[in-house]
Amino acid sequence: xxxxxxxxxxxxxxxxxxxxxxxxxxxxxxxxxxxxxxxxxxxxxxxxxxxxxxxxxxxxxxxxxxxxxxxxxxxxxxxxxxxxxxxxxxxxxxxxxxxxxxxxxxxxxxxxxxxxxxxxxxxxxxxxxxxxxxxxxxxxxxxxxxxxxxxxxxxxxxxxxxxxxxxxxxxxxxxxxxxxxxxxxxxxxxxxxxxxxxxxxxxxxxxxxxxxxxxxxxxxxxxxxxxxxxxxxxxxxxxxxxxxxxxxxxxxxxxxxxxxxxxxxxxxxxxxxxxxxxxxxxxxxxxxxxxxxxxxxxxxxxxxxxxxxxxxxxxxxxxxxxxxxxxxxxxxxxxxxxxxxxxxxxxxxxxxxxxxxxxxxxxxxxxxxxxxxxxxxxxxxxxxxxxxxxxxxxxxxxxxxxxxxxxxxxxxxxxxxxxxxxxxxxxxxxxxxxxxxxxxxxxxxxxxxxxxxxxxxxxxxxxxxxxxxxxxxxxxxxxxxxxxxxxxxxxxxxxxxxxxxxxxxxxxxxxxxxxxxxxxxxxxxxxxxxxxxxxxxxxxxxxxxxxxxxxxxxxxxxxxxxxxxxxxxxxxxxxxxxxxxxxxxxxxxxxxxxxxxxxxxxxxxxxxxxxxxxxxxxxxxxxxxxxxxxxxxxxxxxxxxxxxxxxxxxxxxxxxxxxxxxxxxxxxxxxxxxxxxxxxxxxxxxxxxxx
Numbered sequence: 001x002x003x004x005x006x007x008x009x010x011x012x013x014x015x016x017x018x019x020x021x022x023x024x025x026x027x028x029x030x031x032x033x034x035x036x037x038x039x040x041x042x043x044x045x046x047x048x049x050x051x052x053x054x055x056x057x058x059x060x061x062x063x064x065x066x067x068x069x070x071x072x073x074x075x076x077x078x079x080x081x082x083x084x085x086x087x088x089x090x091x092x093x094x095x096x097x098x099x100x101x102x103x104x105x106x107x108x109x110x111x112x113x114x115x116x117x118x119x120x121x122x123x124x125x126x127x128x129x130x131x132x133x134x135x136x137x138x139x140x141x142x143x144x145x146x147x148x149x150x151x152x153x154x155x156x157x158x159x160x161x162x163x164x165x166x167x168x169x170x171x172x173x174x175x176x177x178x179x180x181x182x183x184x185x186x187x188x189x190x191x192x193x194x195x196x197x198x199x200x201x202x203x204x205x206x207x208x209x210x211x212x213x214x215x216x217x218x219x220x221x222x223x224x225x226x227x228x229x230x231x232x233x234x235x236x237x238x239x240x241x242x243x244x245x246x247x248x249x250x251x252x253x254x255x256x257x258x259x260x261x262x263x264x265x266x267x268x269x270x271x272x273x274x275x276x277x278x279x280x281x282x283x284x285x286x287x288x289x290x291x292x293x294x295x296x297x298x299x300x301x302x303x304x305x306x307x308x309x310x311x312x313x314x315x316x317x318x319x320x321x322x323x324x325x326x327x328x329x330x331x332x333x334x335x336x337x338x339x340x341x342x343x344x345x346x347x348x349x350x351x352x353x354x355x356x357x358x359x360x361x362x363x364x365x366x367x368x369x370x371x372x373x374x375x376x377x378x379x380x381x382x383x384x385x386x387x388x389x390x391x392x393x394x395x396x397x398x399x400x401x402x403x404x405x406x407x408x409x410x411x412x413x414x415x416x417x418x419x420x421x422x423x424x425x426x427x428x429x430x431x432x433x434x435x436x437x438x439x440x441x442x443x444x445x446x447x448x449x450x451x452x453x454x455x456x457x458x459x460x461x462x463x464x465x466x467x468x469x470x471x472x473x474x475x476x477x478x479x480x481x482x483x484x485x486x487x488x489x490x491x492x493x494x495x496x497x498x499x500x501x502x503x504x505x506x507x508x509x510x511x512x513x514x515x516x517x518x519x520x521x522x523x524x525x526x527x528x529x530x531x532x533x534x535x536x537x538x539x540x541x542x543x544x545x546x547x548x549x550x551x552x553x554x555x556x557x558x559x560x561x562x563x564x565x566x567x568x569x570x571x572x573x574x575x576x577x578x579x580x581x582x583x584x585x586x587x588x589x590x591x592x593x594x595x596x597x598x599x600x601x602x603x604x605x606x607x608x609x610x611x612x613x614x615x616x617x618x619x620x621x622x623x624x625x626x627x628x629x630x631x632x633x634x635x636x637x638x639x640x641x642x643x644x645x646x647x648x649x650x651x652x653x654x655x656x657x658x659x660x661x662x663x664x665x666x667x668x669x670x671x672x673x674x675x676x677x678x679x680x681x682x683x684x685x686x687x688x689x690x691x
Contacts, residue, residue: 001092001099002109002126005136006179008089009143010172012082016165019074023161078161082168083147089171090140093133100133101534101543108181115184119240127181127244129547134386135178135318138393141523142310143171145516149401150302152512153408157300163203167306170196174311178318183232183242186319190228190283193312194221200307201299213298220292224282231275234259238268248325248549255329273326273333276319277340284316284370287344291611293367297359301404304359308366309397317373317389321382325549328380331464338378338459338466342473345371347609349480353487354595354605357414358403361488365440366396368477375470376455379462380551381558383544384454387535391447394523395439401517402433406492408513409506413499416491423493425506428514430493432521437489439524441482441573447528449570452478454536454558456569461557478569482576490584 099105107128115122128136147167154160173196177189194217202214236242238257239250257268280286285293296307307313320327320337327334348367355361369392376385407414409426423430439446442453456478459470497503508514533539540555583591595602604610640646661672 001096002107002128002136002179003111005089005092005096005140006126006172006175008085009082009140009168009175012085013165013168013172016078016082016161016168019078020159020161020165023074075160078164079147079151082164083144083151086140086144086147086168086171089175090137090144093136093140096128097133097137100128101130104545106130106545106547120236120242122182122184122242124185125181126179128179130544131318131321131386131547132178134390135314136175138314138390139171139174139178139310142393142397142520143167143174143306145397145519146302146306146310146401149305149404149513149516150300152510153302153404154300155510155512159203163200163300166196166199166203167302170200170306170311174315177315181244183235183244183247186322187229187232190279190315190319191225193283193315194218194225197221197296197307197312200303201296203299203303207298210298213292213295216295217292220289221282224279224289226278227275228279228282231272231279234268234272234275238272244322251325251329267330267332269326269330270332273323273330274336276323276326277333277337280316280319280374281340282316283319284313284374285344285367286316286340286370286374287347288340290344290348290367291608291615294360294363294608297357297363301359301400301407304363305397305400305404308363308400309393313366313370314389314393317370317377317385320374320377321386321548324377324382327377328549328551334378334380335465336378337374338462338464338470341371341374341376341378342459342466342470343371344368345375345477346473346480347371349477349484351605351608352484353480354602355484356417358406358416358419358488358492359400359414361416361484362396362399362403365399365481365485368481369396369440371477372452372455372474375459375474378464378470379455379458379467379554380464381455381458381462381536381554382548382550383540384451384458384536384558386548387531388451388455390531390535391439391451391524391527394520394527395436395446395448398432398436398517398520398524399440401513401520402429402436405429405509405513405517406433408509410499410502411505413502416488418499418502419492419497420495421493421497421503422506425503426508428508429517432517433489433493435521435524437485439528441485441576442478442569443573444570445525445529447524447526450528450532450536453566453569454532457558457561457566458554460561460565461554462551475568475572479572479576482573483580486577486580487584490580494585495588 100107107126109126109128111124111126113122114124147164150163150167154163157163170193173189173192175189176192177186180186180189198214198218201217202210204210232242235247238254238259239247241247241250251269254269258265259268259271261271281289293308293313297304299307327337345368348364348371352361352364352368355364369388373385373388373392376382376388405426406419406422406429409422409429410419413419435446439448442449456471456474459467459474461467462470464470534543536555536558538555540550544550607613661668
């Protein structure tokens with residue numbers, strides 16, 4: 001069964017790819033591709049450089065650009081094949097969760113030998129335990145709904161087979177990652193999702209900003225992956241294997257060992273865990289390596305939902321949970337995980353307060369929620385972090401796809417300042433967005449309420465040096481999250497319409513898009529309470545068994561924290577809502593006034609704490625300067641100057657001139673022989689005469 005779950009999306013990707021190839025051959029061979037992706041929407045309020053044109057349905061002809069070319073042949077076939085295969089995969093995943101979680105039928109399926117070189121023995125094996133089963137459900141459920149939604153959203157795009165092929169490839173890479181039985185296989189899936197995200201973020205490759213965002217995501221992830229690769233090397237050096245069972249068995253024996261790292265004798269487990277966590281920071285967009293995530297909004301909206309809810313960003317959280325036996329033995333590494341998680345939760349929430357692009361607000365919210373998950377990992381409550389990953393997938397996918405529905409209705413408008421009053425026009429989208437927002441902010445009895453509060457409680461109960469810092473940051477972030485989430489709802493759906501033309505034309509999305517957001521809205525409520533005991537209660541031992549190594553005391557202590565602490569997140573949620581209501585419904589002049597009174601703070605948050613500018617000065621410009629010097633001075637002046645433009649060129653000059661002597665006239669040769677003979681005689685006369 002697990003083989004079907006993993007390889008059906010790959011089959012879909014291959015079939016969609018073949019359809020795309022066949023379609024491409026039937027096109028204009030000159031390669032004059034779509035021109036309508038890059039330039040529409042100039043009439044909008046072009047706020048800064050944000051990607052405010054989400055072109056899912058480019059060719060609704062308001063901007064005067066119809067589709068330049070028809071859709072590839074077989075587009076509908078590619079959509080239906082990939083979507084159907086994903087739904088089969090999702091159904092099998094739920095069956096697997098029941099089978100593994102409750103019937104305890106863990107499985108390891110050896111597919112084939114992969115790398116056998118000296119001590120490195122790697123089998124291609126699918127590992128299915130409860131942790132994997134949970135991830136299979138999250139990935140396939142969200143991905144299948146995103147596929148279904150994309151049929152409506154991408155209805156006018158001529159390159160649909162390529163898009164659906166990429167989506168299925170992305171899903172396959174993530175499934176490969178979560179079913180990995182060793183670090184090498186995990187790394188294969190890890191790089192696979194990196195590649196697929198690059199292809200999807202830059203899907204509209206005629207658009208320079210989409211290319212730049214795709215490259216940025218790829219490069220920032222390379223930084224994290226460098227650390228991750230070093231971590232894998234370190235484990236192989238210490239244990240002599242990359243196989244999880246072998247590593248976990250050997251882990252207790254590594255305590256107290258040191259590694260000579262650049263002359264510094266570091267604790268082996270702490271250093272290894274930190275290097276592995278560096279990989280998680282890149283993939284899961286934690287503080288310092290977060291800059292790629294908001295830019296990933298350049299891709300079509302379904303891509304954003306897939307990256308932010310189920311695939312790419314959850315890979316880091318999953319990896320830390322999978323390697324929990326190592327992290328449990330490295331408390332200093334856990335402290336670092338908690339610190340970065342708490343910092344990210346707060347930092348991303350502050351930026352979300354002032355963003356105006358509907359998708360960017362939701363993107364920073366993802367960044368912040370991932371911080372929460374890492375706080376739980378740092379506290380040693382791995383199943384609680386996985387609980388939030390599970391619930392978050394539903395309401396975050398819902399918020400992204402709901403935003404896509406708003407963008408579709410508003411004809412590519414993404415600036416919430418240009419919206420307003422939409423609840424009358426798109427009531428269904430409004431209702432599901434409110435459900436998603438309630439779940440995200442932790443409204444009682446929604447899915448987010450159970451998982452988010454459990455994380456805050458685990459931070460309070462933890463014995464981590466940064467436990468109090470983690471607790472305070474997550475509580476503050478809960479208030480900020482509530483504020484910016486309701487700000488999005490109020491500015492988009494309430495108040496007066498700011499753009500009459502778009503407001504009048506606004507209409508509900510096609511049925512392909514409405515069904516998935518309805519299902520996700522149900523999931524945003526039902527994913528919480530029924531699973532609470534399994535993930536964050538007394539059923540953990542029974543449900544997760546050996547798949548995660550829990551701190552044994554943490555769950556017990558979570559159930560004995562003071563009631564005031566337990567209610568604090570809910571209080572913060574209410575406070576955030578009330579302030580947001582005051583600012584954007586009752587007295588909308590207050591935020592404008594505040595921005596004028598505090599221009600420094602407003603610009604600081606609006607410009608994302610100036611991280612992009614800072615990295616530009618520290619890394620990008622010096623790298624460009626070095627590259628320029630090597631190119632102009634090294635390559636141009638030295639290598640070309642002395643090579644092709646120097647010695648080689650002089651040799652060519654000489655030979656060109658020598659060739660001119662070869663004319664073919666007899667008297668020229670006779671004359672040359674005469675000169676030669678005269679020269680020879682002269683040399684004999686003077687040469688020997690001198691002796």
